[in-house]
Amino acid sequence: MQFAQRLDNVETSAIRELFKLLGKPGIISFAGGFPDSAMFDVAGIQDASQKALAQDAGLALQYGATEGFMPLREQLAAFTAAKGAKDVYADNLVVTTGSQQALDLLGKCMISPGDKVIVEGPTFLATIQCFRLYGAEVISAPIDSQGVIVDELEKLIAEHQPKLVYLIPTFGNPSGATLSLERRQRVLELAVKYQTLVVEDDPYGDLYFDAPPPASLLALSSEVPGSRDWLAHCGSLSKVLSPGLRIGWLIAPPELLAKAVMCKQFSDAHTSTFAQATAAHYLLAGHMPATLAKVRKVYAQRAQTMIAALRSELGDAVAFTEPQGGLFLWVRLTGAHGALADANVLAKQAIxxxxxxxxxxxxxxxxxxLSTFRLSFATADEDKIREGVARLAKALRA
Incomplete structure (x- = not known):
């Protein structure tokens, strides 16, 4: 068959391919980017779905507006505003089928073949694939423990004049890094200075361990005049409620949001109205604060268990920055004392x-x-984390 040329620029996800190797009985996986299904509030979601059928059956089971189910849009606007974002209303928010669709819609609306976009190095793998699918040249901006290095980012913006800059400022995937408050403000200033769209992807911001992270770029945009005109914000309930509901949202300047709605009409007409109605009733019932408190505590303890195990079992063979939230540890093999320094080789030995x-x-x-790798502490309990890290140490010595 003669496939579209755009497929020449992408390949299947390395993560999805890795899952094919995980059929071995007893294997401990730190590979996925999933929340722990044991953390799902099944009773709360069941109650919300029953209310959706009892109170909104005619709407929940019918076609709906492309922009989204209005009661959910209202709840998501309130959920976002409660975290400091001003002037966020139902009318400037579109519900998407996961935040992944929001990124895809941005790619469709903004990227022409040959356009340049800037992402963090490293960043969410699916974003690289998505932007390349639309023909973008994807340029990498360096990061450190405080997120993207803004001086380097500005040099890249000035040199390449990108269509957009994509960032995960809070508990990045895979880096776990959190962009400092000062850098967040500077990023918004750069957006205005260079009139470049900044895309803030924020699926993990509610999963902090101790203190809340700095305010989102969306929340800070009210302090940087003109920055809201150059900011798109992607949110998601997948990591905090349920990935299966596929509820995400996009907040963007009106002209861009209108184009995104048009493209979504072509893609799926609308996100599942039943899932939207269920999520709306869940948020309206006030279940989310207790759910977040529970998952924050569990993930924080698992992260600390993994950190302690890595230090005990692997010592100076690895280096990492402790994450303050999210689902991931980003690890670098140091090669100390002649130890292995290629994570691709280690991955095979680890399996x-x-x-x-x-x-x-x-x-x-x-x-x-090639010395780096991502560990997720979200889906393994503490005993499995300790055992998995012990196996990792054996693999390193193999």
């Missing part, structure tokens, strides 16, 4: 020892760091 992780190279759009 043989019964533990899996994702090598870091696919998360880079340019200049991959």
């Amino acid at each position: 043989a020892q019964g533990v899996a992780f994702v090598p870091g190279a696919p998360f880079f759009s340019q200049h991959p760091d």
